[in-house]
Amino acid sequence: TPAGQCPCDNGEICTADDIRVLLSININDAAELDAVDPATAAGIGLMRSEFAVSSVADAANEEKQLAVYHRVLKWAADRPVTIRMLDIGGDKPLTGLDDPPAAADLRGVRLLLARPEIARVQARALLRAAVYGNLRVMLPMVTFPSEVDEMRRLFHEEAARLTSRGISHLVPPIGMMVEVPIAALMLDTFETADFFSFGTNDLTQYLTASARDRAGSQMYLHPAAPAVLRFLKGAMRLATQVGKPVSICGSIASDPQRLPGLLAIGLRHFSVAPEQLRAIRSAIVGLRADGTKAVGD
Ligand code: PEP
Ligand code: MG
Numbered sequence: 001t002p003a004g005q006c007p008c009d010n011g012e013i014c015t016a017d018d019i020r021v022l023l024s025i026n027i028n029d030a031a032e033l034d035a036v037d038p039a040t041a042a043g044i045g046l047m048r049s050e051f052a053v054s055s056v057a058d059a060a061n062e063e064k065q066l067a068v069y070h071r072v073l074k075w076a077a078d079r080p081v082t083i084r085m086l087d088i089g090g091d092k093p094l095t096g097l098d099d100p101p102a103a104a105d106l107r108g109v110r111l112l113l114a115r116p117e118i119a120r121v122q123a124r125a126l127l128r129a130a131v132y133g134n135l136r137v138m139l140p141m142v143t144f145p146s147e148v149d150e151m152r153r154l155f156h157e158e159a160a161r162l163t164s165r166g167i168s169h170l171v172p173p174i175g176m177m178v179e180v181p182i183a184a185l186m187l188d189t190f191e192t193a194d195f196f197s198f199g200t201n202d203l204t205q206y207l208t209a210s211a212r213d214r215a216g217s218q219m220y221l222h223p224a225a226p227a228v229l230r231f232l233k234g235a236m237r238l239a240t241q242v243g244k245p246v247s248i249c250g251s252i253a254s255d256p257q258r259l260p261g262l263l264a265i266g267l268r269h270f271s272v273a274p275e276q277l278r279a280i281r282s283a284i285v286g287l288r289a290d291g292t293k294a295v296g297d
Contacts, residue, residue, distance in 0.1 A: 012042055013284050015263070016294030021284050022269040024080075025277065026249055030068050033075045036274045043079035045197065045271020046138070046249040047072060049122070050086050056096040059086070059118050065125035073133030080134045082197070082271075084177065085112060085122055085151075087140035091213045108141025108177075113150055123151075123158045130170035138197060142176040143183055148193045178235060179203050179250070187238035196239050197271070200250025204228050225258065233265040240266065247271055256283040264291035 013021050024045030025036060030052065052068040053059050073081050088094040089107025097118070102111060112119040126137050139151055152174055162169045178184050179199030187196065205212040207228060208220045232248075239246045247269035252258045254276040262270070263284075272280050288294050 013281055015284055015287055015289045017288045019289035020268065021263075022247070023277065023281060023284070024082075024247070024269065024271040025274045026254075026271050027072075027274065030071045030075075032274060033072065036277075038075055038077060038079065040277055041079070041274075042269075043076055043134070044072065044081045044083075045247050045269070047081065047083045048087065049083055050088055050092050050094065053086055053122070054094065056094070059094065059097055060121055062121050062125045062128075065122060066128050069125060069129035069135070070132050073129060073135060076133055078134050080136055082136045082138050082175070083126060083129075084138040084140055085109070085126075086118065090141075109139045109147045109151060110141060110143070112139075113147060116154060119151070119154055120158055123155050124162060124169075127155065127159055127162060127169035127171065128167060130172040131168050135170075135172040136195065137172050137174045138195075139174065139176045139193075140199075141180060141202070142178075142190075142193070143180045145190050145192060148174065148176060148190065152192065175244075177202075177249075178239075179206075181206050181231070184231065184235040184238075187235050188241050190244075191242060193244065195245040195247070197246070198232060198235070198248040198250055198267075200228055200232070200248065200252040203231070203250065204252075207231060225252070225261075228252065229258075229261045229265065232262075232267075236265050236267065245269070254280065256280060259283045260287055260291035260293075262291075263287060263289055 013023055022042040024042045026046040027044060028048045028051040058064060069083060087108045089102045089111045090104055129135055142148060155171055159169055159171050173194035175195030176193045177199040178196050179202035201212055204224055208224045210220045248267050249271040253270040254272040256279050286294055
């Protein structure tokens, strides 16, 4: 198949040798969607909810969160929408809530489980939103399988509460970011997660002992790429062993230069910044699924 002649639609793209690849988008804010035609994406691979929920008041406001999630699901129609639960703490403090800032290691799902009153509000908003589309919930900074289990239990408790109040809801699939190195090394033990998504921004900082929010750490990113790829290759093998859907949403996936390596280790679902959709699409159709170039050279 010549490059650019892909027969797939709905954001599905084929490599030059006709292997299907999904291309989704990462968003921070629902308003970003106004500029994106839903037909150009397979769905939303990562919505960073900490941008919609940016204050203590938002974190406590179930109705406001529901309205934002509903808007995003409506945009996507029946395409999958992956909303990540609040990844606060670390490089993403929530003023007021995370004040004084939590220890750098108390972030993501760890902070949510330590402050379940925040997680419960978000869980209820997500459970209610799930009836409006194809929602998937993603947990940030998961380190151990027990964290997935605890959060799933919390969702079921809140679902029971909604049932007793007669409020319609659905329990969505619950998956996880793979962005803490030991979680990636033990990925085959995460049997209770419904799906995986590689977060190479955090993986890279933890693998290189650098800090992603420090300007100087940029100098580690480029030389680290081959090591990160090797690391992902091992994690991919474990993910395949347990048969879970896998995607990648770290910014490495938005870099056309990195695409051959990511295809070669078997990744078939990329979630990228909306402004990179076009570049990544054209890079995919010019490559074979093993990452080799189909035309030119
Ligand atoms: C990542 O860590 O790669 C990621 C996608 O999440 P964030 O950049 O929001 O930490
Ligand atoms: Mg991250």
